[in-house]
Each structure stands twice: as C-alpha cells, then as structure tokens.
Amino acid sequence: MSDPVAAVEEGFAVGTAERLRVLEVRAQTQAQRAADELARGNHDYGVMLLVCALITTEQIDNTPSEGTS
Secondary structure, rough: OHHHHHHHHHHHHHHHHHHHHHHHHHHHHHHHHHHHHHOOOOOHHHHHHHHHHHHHHHHHHHHOOOOOE
C-alpha cells in the first residue's frame, strides 16, 4: 500500500504545476491581446487587458510551490 501523505503531496505538486502552466498561458495571451488592442488604438480595452495580464502574473507569483503552504 502506498503512503497516503506522499500521494497527497504528489497530487498537490501536479495540481500546482498544472495551475501555473494554465496561468502562464493565460497571462501571455492577455498580454498579446493587450498589445494588439493598443496597436489598433483601442486604448481602454488594451489597458484593461494589460491589467488582467498583470493580475494573472501576480497570481503566478503568489501560487505556493511544492512543499510550502
């Protein structure tokens, strides 16, 4: 039988890695969309998307890494 604590820790690590990957893709997409909108002259929408990208980046920075809570 496997160690239940190790199984939970492994699941947390996989879940955290997947969450970070999703957040990184989201931040990149938002930043690219912001740049596109700003280039088109849609400044209000472009700035809003840029703020969203910054918030997503902050979420990445605040996601606990493996072994921390």
